[in-house]
Amino acid sequence: MTVPAVFAFGDSIVDHGNNNLIKTLISCNFPPYGKDFQGGKPTGRFSNGMTPLDLIAQELGVKDVIPAYNDTNLKDQDLLTGVSFASGGCGYDPQTSKLVSVISLPEQLDHFKEYIGRLRGTVGEESTNNILRNSIYFVIAGSDDIANTYFTIGIRRSQYDISSYADLLVSSASTFIQELYNLGARRIAVFGIPPIGCLPSQRTLAGGSMRLCAENYNQAAQLVNAKLIPQLNSLTQNSLPQSRVVYIDIYNPFLDLIQHPQNYGFEVNDKGCCGTGNIEVTILCNKYSATCADDSKYIFWDSYHPTEKAYRVLVEHIIQTYISRFV
Numbered sequence: 001m002t003v004p005a006v007f008a009f010g011d012s013i014v015d016h017g018n019n020n021l022i023k024t025l026i027s028c029n030f031p032p033y034g035k036d037f038q039g040g041k042p043t044g045r046f047s048n049g050m051t052p053l054d055l056i057a058q059e060l061g062v063k064d065v066i067p068a069y070n071d072t073n074l075k076d077q078d079l080l081t082g083v084s085f086a087s088g089g090c091g092y093d094p095q096t097s098k099l100v101s102v103i104s105l106p107e108q109l110d111h112f113k114e115y116i117g118r119l120r121g122t123v124g125e126e127s128t129n130n131i132l133r134n135s136i137y138f139v140i141a142g143s144d145d146i147a148n149t150y151f152t153i154g155i156r157r158s159q160y161d162i163s164s165y166a167d168l169l170v171s172s173a174s175t176f177i178q179e180l181y182n183l184g185a186r187r188i189a190v191f192g193i194p195p196i197g198c199l200p201s202q203r204t205l206a207g208g209s210m211r212l213c214a215e216n217y218n219q220a221a222q223l224v225n226a227k228l229i230p231q232l233n234s235l236t237q238n239s240l241p242q243s244r245v246v247y248i249d250i251y252n253p254f255l256d257l258i259q260h261p262q263n264y265g266f267e268v269n270d271k272g273c274c275g276t277g278n279i280e281v282t283i284l285c286n287k288y289s290a291t292c293a294d295d296s297k298y299i300f301w302d303s304y305h306p307t308e309k310a311y312r313v314l315v316e317h318i319i320q321t322y323i324s325r326f327v
Contacts, residue, residue: 001327003060003187004131005082006053009108009180010140010191012088012305014053017044017068019088024101026089028284032274032291036308044068046088046284048273048301049308053084053138055315060136060323069111076122082135085111091145092172093165095155099148105141105176112183132184136326139177142193145169146220147202166224170231177232181240187326190232191248193221195255200272200303201283211270213258225251246325253317257299257310264313266299273298273307 008014012026020029027044034042036049045051054065062081067074069083087103090096097104103111120128145165150156156165177188196202197217206214229247236245261269273292274285283304285291292298301307306314 001323002134003062003136003326005080005135006057006060006062006066006138007082007112007135007185008053008066008084008086008138008140009105009112009176010086010138011090011144012046012086013140013143013191014051014084014086014138015044015046015068015088016051016053016066016071016084016086018070018084018086018103020044020068021070021072022087022102024089026087026100026102026284028088030287032285032289035291036295038065046302046305047308047311048295050311051084052140052311052315052318055308055311056136056138056318057082059315059319069115076118079115079119079122080131083115085115086140089144089148090141091143091149092141092169092176093145093149093156094172096145096149099153099155105172109176109179109183112180116183129184133186135185136187136189137180137185138189138191139173139180140191141173142169142221142224143196146193146217146224147196147199150220151217152205162220162223166220166227169224170227173228174231174235177235177245178239181243186243188243188245189248189322189326190228190245191250192225192228194250195258196221198255198258198270200270200300203270204303218255221251225249244326246322248318248322250314253314257313261299264310265296266310267297268292269299271298272300272302272304274302 019027029044057063069085085108089100089102195218197214202214203211232245232247258269273295275289285302299310
């Protein structure tokens with residue numbers, strides 16, 4: 001299968017530096033982020049190294065690393081193999097991006113429209129259409145909606161019960177995917193929400209004195225996923241001709257990784273390497289955060305985001321299970 005380019009929309013899991021130049025607290029373009037990325041360079045990736053988008057691009061033979069669309073060093077030639085439009089802190093709920101002043105999904109679509117114009121100017125109409133039609137688009141959002149907007153900050157809890165809020169997220173996701181299709185996308189991979197109750201930050205906030213997984217967070221993630229799957233199937237079958245809209249189950253493989261870390265070569269599953277033991281509740285590291293001695297033993301880099309090694313485990317599962325569905 002030929003994949004000319006990969007693209008990402010959504011949140012911090014695949015933000016490659018788009019938040020670097022905007023006024024928000026959700027940024028990480030400073031050490032110790034990027035400690036293991038191409039010479040220890042902090043790029044705005046919310047990890048010690050590469051993101052799932054980088055790793056998938058490598059596996060598909062597209063490119064070693066995918067740049068952020070807002071990267072000031074982005075060259076026209078870089079457009080041909082894809083970019084990330086994602087913004088850390090974004091969600092399907094429009095309130096989520098407003099809370100932390102980041103780039104919303106509709107704004108990410110605007111950037112994609114701008115990208116298409118630049119691509120046409122670089123390679124012409126026919127080549128542009130070929131790239132748009134045959135590339136894979138990854139949509140990764142929803143975690144911040146549940147963890148922050150609904151539970152931690154709670155601005156939606158007075159308006160929605162969790163089932164109604166899940167409906168809102170699924171409706172927003174469906175609208176976004178249809179708009180992406182209308183701009184030329186045909187191969188669209190939509191990640192489910194992971195077991196966010198087991199993230200170090202949520203263990204600290206809602207896991208009690210034993211810092212157990214917050215089951216209400218996990219149940220909310222499962223509810224959204226259960227509603228999202230039939231909606232995506234309906235889009236492929238009824239609304240979006242010649243499309244492949246594929247749901248990527250990240251919940252179950254990630255939960256297995258967290259519950260059985262030793263099976264995958266990890267030792268620590270409930271704390272982040274960066275700021276270990278004392279700042280799980282703050283989510284992101286700061287410039288003065290201490291780091292663990294060996295991040296290869298940790299599933300989590302900070303209290304919210306996995307390490308590159310953990311991403312590699314999940315990406316291997318994605319490649320083996322889902323990529324063939326885009327043929």
